[in-house]
Amino acid sequence: MPDNKLKIGIYELTGCAGDALLIIDCEEELVNIFKAANIEAFLMAKSDNNDEVELDVALVEGSVSTEKELEELRKIRKRSKALIAIGICAGLGGMQSYFLDDKDWAKNLKAVYGGVEMIHAKALPSKPIGDFVKVDYFLPGCPIGKEQFLSTFARLLAGNPPELFRFPVCVECKWHENDCLLNKNILCLGPLTAAGCGSVCVNHNLPCVGCWGPSEEANRTAEYKLLLEKGYDPALIKNKMANFSGTSITQFFARLKGETK
Numbered sequence: 214m215p216d217n218k219l220k221i222g223i224y225e226l227t228g229c230a231g232d233a234l235l236i237i238d239c240e241e242e243l244v245n246i247f248k249a250a251n252i253e254a255f256l257m258a259k260s261d262n263n264d265e266v267e268l269d270v271a272l273v274e275g276s277v278s279t280e281k282e283l284e285e286l287r288k289i290r291k292r293s294k295a296l297i298a299i300g301i302c303a304g305l306g307g308m309q310s311y312f313l314d315d316k317d318w319a320k321n322l323k324a325v326y327g328g329v330e331m332i333h334a335k336a337l338p339s340k341p342i343g344d345f346v347k348v349d350y351f352l353p354g355c356p357i358g359k360e361q362f363l364s365t366f367a368r369l370l371a372g373n374p375p376e377l378f379r380f381p382v383c384v385e386c387k388w389h390e391n392d393c394l395l396n397k398n399i400l401c402l403g404p405l406t407a408a409g410c411g412s413v414c415v416n417h418n419l420p421c422v423g424c425w426g427p428s429e430e431a432n433r434t435a436e437y438k439l440l441l442e443k444g445y446d447p448a449l450i451k452n453k454m455a456n457f458s459g460t461s462i463t464q465f466f467a468r469l470k471g472e473t474k
């Protein structure tokens with residue numbers, strides 16, 4: 214008998230599968246997740262996957278790195294009412310995309326694989342899924358967080374969109390009344406990073422490395438100049454800022470290169 218439960222598909226493209234693992238790691242809630250919605254596809258969790266059914270929501274992890282993935286992504290989009298990018302690779306292209314323009318990518322591919330013929334999957338430069346299809350929401354994180362996923366899941370069941378934060382980690386850090394690590398000359402990326410993790414690292418006296426990706430309100434120029442003033446090496450700053458920014462930081466560094474010529 215048909216039911217009116219949400220039909221959800223969870224998919225993985227190129228990445229470490231950390232977001233799918235995070236969902237499976239919701240051990241206590243997993244049975245209820247499967248009871249509350251019809252999980253039509255989730256390769257890591259079940260074998261009777263239905264890849265033809267129309268979906269209410271598709272959750273997609275990973276960047277697009279092959280023609281086959283691009284084809285799969287387009288099919289998923291076509292049969293989904295809403296599509297949510299989960300994790301930095303899907304939302305921003307991931308580490309596999311950073312600093313690489315298409316020319317460098319082709320050079321690197323040749324250096325690693327030589328003249329090998331790609332029979333099963335033709336490689337493409339890694340890109341965020343939003344470069345190819347409409348993405349309705351993006352859950353940041355590398356990987357996404359358990360509370361973030363469970364609250365998103367509960368909101369979807371109630372017909373609400375995910376809760377997203379425009380402000381940076383520093384705001385959560387202040388809520389926890391931490392001393393600012395930048396004042397102690399420790400390289401912290403809190404001002405550039407999307408909130409949502411509850412500033413968990415800084416609460417334990419560790420600097421934020423930016424794993425929730427760039428905040429919408431980030432002032433990259435100010436942070437870059439501040440870290441230079443504090444004596445950090447430009448190449449180190451660049452690498453730290455790029456780690457979880459995917460393709461979103463390419464233009465910033467291109468502009469910086471122009472300004473520092």
Ligand code: SF4
Nearest residue numbers: 383386393394401403
């Ligand atoms: S820079 Fe780091 S330590 Fe300072 S307020 Fe922001 S998150 Fe907290």
Ligand code: SF4
Nearest residue numbers: 410414421422424425
């Ligand atoms: S690195 Fe930053 S964004 Fe990632 S969990 Fe730690 S404080 Fe949060």
